[in-house]
Amino acid sequence: MNLLEVRKLVVKYGDSQVLWDLDLDVAAETITALIGANGAGKTTLLKTLTGLLSPTSGQATFDGNPLFRMPAEQRPSAGLAMVPEGRRLFAGLTVLENLHIGAYARRDAAAAKQELERVFAYFPELAEIRQRLAGNLSGGQQQMCAIGRALMSRPKLLLVDEMSLGLAPVVVDRLAETLLKISAEEGITVLLVEQDIELSFDLASSGYVLETGRIVASGPSSALRERADIREAFLGI
Ligand SMILES: Nc1ncnc2c1ncn2[C@@H]1O[C@H](COP(=O)(O)OP(=O)(O)OP(=O)(O)O)[C@@H](O)[C@H]1O
Numbered sequence: 356m357n358l359l360e361v362r363k364l365v366v367k368y369g370d371s372q373v374l375w376d377l378d379l380d381v382a383a384e385t386i387t388a389l390i391g392a393n394g395a396g397k398t399t400l401l402k403t404l405t406g407l408l409s410p411t412s413g414q415a416t417f418d419g420n421p422l423f424r425m426p427a428e429q430r431p432s433a434g435l436a437m438v439p440e441g442r443r444l445f446a447g448l449t450v451l452e453n454l455h456i457g458a459y460a461r462r463d464a465a466a467a468k469q470e471l472e473r474v475f476a477y478f479p480e481l482a483e484i485r486q487r488l489a490g491n492l493s494g495g496q497q498q499m500c501a502i503g504r505a506l507m508s509r510p511k512l513l514l515v516d517e518m519s520l521g522l523a524p525v526v527v528d529r530l531a532e533t534l535l536k537i538s539a540e541e542g543i544t545v546l547l548v549e550q551d552i553e554l555s556f557d558l559a560s561s562g563y564v565l566e567t568g569r570i571v572a573s574g575p576s577s578a579l580r581e582r583a584d585i586r587e588a589f590l591g592i
């Protein structure tokens with residue numbers, strides 16, 4: 356079963372078309388990768404899914420319901436959460452305060468406390484630094500906080516935009532390991548948007564390649580990994 360199905364999606368900024376008849380499926384309880392170079396339209400797709408942008412045309416079905424008819428503010432409680440590009444934390448708020456912002460869709464304080472414990476179980480380091488200001492954290496800690504904040508709403512689908520950007524490989528490995536664990540243990544579905552193809556193929560069972568707003572390849576990660584044209588485009592080898 357697909358948790359998300361996108362069909363013939365067209366998105367424009369004014370007269371400038373960025374996504375062209377995009378079709379994409381995300382199977383439930385899997386990690387699906389969307390890889391693409393700078394400016395390919397990855398963030399535009401994610402912003403359209405969360406409702407920050409409106410599509411020009413096309414459909415999306417999320418968990419059996421038409422997504423684009425749902426007001427953006429209802430999408431978190433319907434199960435959609437985003438870990439945005441550049442983390443987007445509130446620098447002047449503490450880790451704890453940032454995490455609580457992710458729980459706004461959950462009005463029940465006891466439930467929010469339970470989610471917080473869950474986030475700390477996945478990221479013990481966050482528990483230790485919970486009173487520190489987000490602006491003073493390392494990039495890796497900020498990314499943990501951004502993922503934790505998204506988890507606070509107990510999402511069905513986690514949209515992760517360039518998790519690895521600007522982080523040391525050892526930090527990326529730890530985040531990747533935790534993401535795999537979260538997906539396996541909680542059945543949370545992940546759409547992983549990345550420029551790092553090795554990371555994408557390691558984590559995801561299947562993937563899509565986006566090139567200037569069009570899907571140019573898709574399939575199981577094992578098959579995409581073997582494609583010389585993709586390796587050449589992303590790694591120059
Ligand atoms: N607010 C905007 N107004 C006009 N054009 C935009 C806007 N945001 C993005 N674009 C353009 O849309 C295209 C796709 O941008 P997008 O940010 O979706 O790409 P991306 O794949 O996420 O790239 P990156 O890897 O750099 O994050 C680019 O050509 C970009 O210049």
Ligand SMILES: [Mg+2]
Nearest residue numbers: 397398399440
């Ligand atoms: Mg982007």
